[in-house]
Amino acid sequence: MIIIDCPHCGPRNSTEFxxxxxxxxxxxxxxxxxxxxxxxxxxHDNPMGxxxxxxxxxxxxxxxxxxxxxxxxxxxxxxxPFGQGPAHTEESGA
Amino acid sequence: xxxxSSSASAKKPTxxxxxxxxxxxxxxxxxxxxxxxxxxTQHDLKKSYDVVIIxxxxxxxxxxxxxxxNHGITNVAVLxxxxxxGGGSGRNTAIIRSNYLTPEGVRxxxxxxxxxxxxxxxxxxxxxxxxRGHLTLAHNDASMRxxxxxxxxxxxxxxxxxxxxxxxxxxxxxxxxxxKNTRYPILGALYHPPGGIIRHDAVNWGYxxxxxxxxxxxxxxxxxxxxxxxxxxxxxVNTSRGHISTNMVxxxxxxxxxxxxxxxxxxxxxxxxxxxxxxxxxxxxxxPAVIVSGSLHVYVSQTDRGELVFGASVDPYPSYSMRGSLxxxxxxxxxxxxxxxxxxxxxxxxxxxGLCDMTPxxxxxxxxxxxxxxxxxxxxxxxxxxxxxxxxxxxAQLVATGKTPELISAFSLDRFADGRLVxxxxxxxxxx
Ligand SMILES: Cc1cc2nc3c(=O)[nH]c(=O)nc-3n(C[C@H](O)[C@H](O)[C@H](O)COP(=O)(O)OP(=O)(O)OC[C@H]3O[C@@H](n4cnc5c(N)ncnc54)[C@H](O)[C@@H]3O)c2cc1C
Ligand SMILES: [Zn+2]
Numbered sequence: 001m002i003i004i005d006c007p008h009c010g011p012r013n014s015t016e017f018x019x020x021x022x023x024x025x026x027x028x029x030x031x032x033x034x035x036x037x038x039x040x041x042x043x044h045d046n047p048m049g050x051x052x053x054x055x056x057x058x059x060x061x062x063x064x065x066x067x068x069x070x071x072x073x074x075x076x077x078x079x080x081p082f083g084q085g086p087a088h089t090e091e092s093g094a
Numbered sequence: 095x096x097x098x099s100s101s102a103s104a105k106k107p108t109x110x111x112x113x114x115x116x117x118x119x120x121x122x123x124x125x126x127x128x129x130x131x132x133x134x135t136q137h138d139l140k141k142s143y144d145v146v147i148i149x150x151x152x153x154x155x156x157x158x159x160x161x162x163x164n165h166g167i168t169n170v171a172v173l174x175x176x177x178x179x180g181g182g183s184g185r186n187t188a189i190i191r192s193n194y195l196t197p198e199g200v201r202x203x204x205x206x207x208x209x210x211x212x213x214x215x216x217x218x219x220x221x222x223x224x225x226r227g228h229l230t231l232a233h234n235d236a237s238m239r240x241x242x243x244x245x246x247x248x249x250x251x252x253x254x255x256x257x258x259x260x261x262x263x264x265x266x267x268x269x270x271x272x273x274k275n276t277r278y279p280i281l282g283a284l285y286h287p288p289g290g291i292i293r294h295d296a297v298n299w300g301y302x303x304x305x306x307x308x309x310x311x312x313x314x315x316x317x318x319x320x321x322x323x324x325x326x327x328x329x330x331v332n333t334s335r336g337h338i339s340t341n342m343v344x345x346x347x348x349x350x351x352x353x354x355x356x357x358x359x360x361x362x363x364x365x366x367x368x369x370x371x372x373x374x375x376x377x378x379x380x381x382p383a384v385i386v387s388g389s390l391h392v393y394v395s396q397t398d399r400g401e402l403v404f405g406a407s408v409d410p411y412p413s414y415s416m417r418g419s420l421x422x423x424x425x426x427x428x429x430x431x432x433x434x435x436x437x438x439x440x441x442x443x444x445x446x447x448g449l450c451d452m453t454p455x456x457x458x459x460x461x462x463x464x465x466x467x468x469x470x471x472x473x474x475x476x477x478x479x480x481x482x483x484x485x486x487x488x489x490a491q492l493v494a495t496g497k498t499p500e501l502i503s504a505f506s507l508d509r510f511a512d513g514r515l516v517x518x519x520x521x522x523x524x525x526x
Pocket of ligand 1: 148450
């Protein structure tokens with residue numbers, strides 16, 4: 001059973017959380033063309049290894065937060081309130 | 095672990111035709127205790143191949159087999175970083191069916207069912223394809239409507255598929271709880287008599303053996319580390335066992351597909367999720383059909399050995415981890431007991447996970463990419479085992495002719511940029 005350490009609530013079972021997507025996956029401006037919209041909607045980095053992402057504590061504080069997780073081992077390197085991880089830049093997806 | 099053969103003891107047949115298995119052979123070897131010939135041979139890696147296929151799962155092996163058989167292309171290497179059939183192709187629950195939702199999907203999977211029907215004879219390998227019937231249960235009006243929709247699309251394509259009511263469901267599967275006072279009463283089902291299960295390892299081994307005997311080389315424990323391109327064209331691959339020159343690379347790497355296409359800078363609409371399955375101790379055969387319940391997120395079939403094989407939907411977050419979880423087993427047990435209360439005292443023997451490369455529309459990604467000489471047969475998600483034969487056949491045709499076969503034109507990578515999705519979620523998210 002995987003335990004996730006919510007920055008607001010402390011360690012809880014992973015079933016309380018929802019994976020909300022890769023970090024830095026920015027929505028294009030509303031006036032963009034359909035192809036760019038579709039790229040935003042469908043294409044993902046899907047990395048094998050360390051990745052920055054956003055999680056949602058749906059059955060707890062109901063807040064989004066940032067984390068870096070290894071997708072092979074499911075180990076979390078850090079978990080922080082949304083947008084506050086170490087050297088976190090909005091753009092960095094990896 | 096299956097590792098083919100050691101080159102020292104293996105003697106490759108020179109005729110190019112497989113040493114055929116037969117009842118007489120079993121009898122003869124029973125008396126003489128003579129060893130069986132190796133299923134496929136181990137080779138040194140050559141400097142170049144006409145075609146390099148990455149991934150020795152059912153898709154890579156079938157592609158190699160049909161390249162050799164239908165097109166005479168035999169200077170082919172199938173590379174796998176681990177062992178043959180160790181990916182999804184050795185971990186799936188082996189459900190074969192064609193009752194999909196879109197005309198493109200139904201036509202495509204139907205061709206695969208046809209190929210599976212003749213596969214044991216074609217490969218001279220007992221693949222134990224058991225067309226015992228497939229039932230997708232509906233527990234509410236919305237699912238009944240989807241089942242009716244699927245049945246009509248199926249019938250138009252000439253597929254045996256129809257909606258039946260709860261009473262008929264109870265007649266086909268007497269142990270199912272079809273009473274009205276359950277939490278999720280069964281209202282009816284989509285009944286697909288040609289659906290069934292197969293012995294997946296035999297399919298993998300049969301394709302490997304067939305391809306090997308025609309001259310294809312299968313290289314296990316050979317990891318592709320990078321793919322070389324020059325002016326937008328593939329020129330070679332670097333592997334853990336050395337460099338190979340080639341102008342044609344086929345990626346058949348399922349759960350790992352993003353890591354391969356990243357090597358040539360082709361971004362994919364894929365997310366890798368683990369999918370788990372579990373199996374019970376064997377009991378006397380009592381379950382005559384494959385049962386799927388979308389509402390309860392569970393499906394079950396019984397093997398010829400008597401074990402119940404269970405599966406469900408993918409794990410809720412992306413991961414390349416192949417570990418099972420307790421959440422899965424708990425959810426599974428709760429849901430399956432709603433359907434078949436009488437199996438409450440059965441013990442689970444094992445559970446496992448495999449990786450699934452999920453696409454946004456639950457249809458595969460097949461064909462050319464912007465990089466010349468890099469073609470893909472990926473996006474197989476939770477449903478790709480049944481497509482092994484038809485994918486191998488069509489991808490071989492694509493590689494040999496340089497043209498996209500009609501049957502797979504709807505599944506091209508550019509459909510995502512163009513917004514031409516082939517939505518199969520309603521037919522593939524729980525019942526694989
Ligand atoms: C639990 C479970 C149940 C399923 N049930 C069903 C079902 O009932 N019916 C159905 O139709 N489908 C089912 N599926 C889906 C099905 O198993 C897969 O879609 C199918 O097996 C994919 O086959 P493949 O040959 O494309 O890939 P795989 O069999 O996964 O093979 C990919 C291979 O690529 C190799 N590879 C990866 N990276 C590299 C590299 N860098 N270099 C060299 N080799 C590499 C891997 O080692 C692996 O062997 C299920 C899947 C799972 C996990
Ligand atoms: Zn919280």
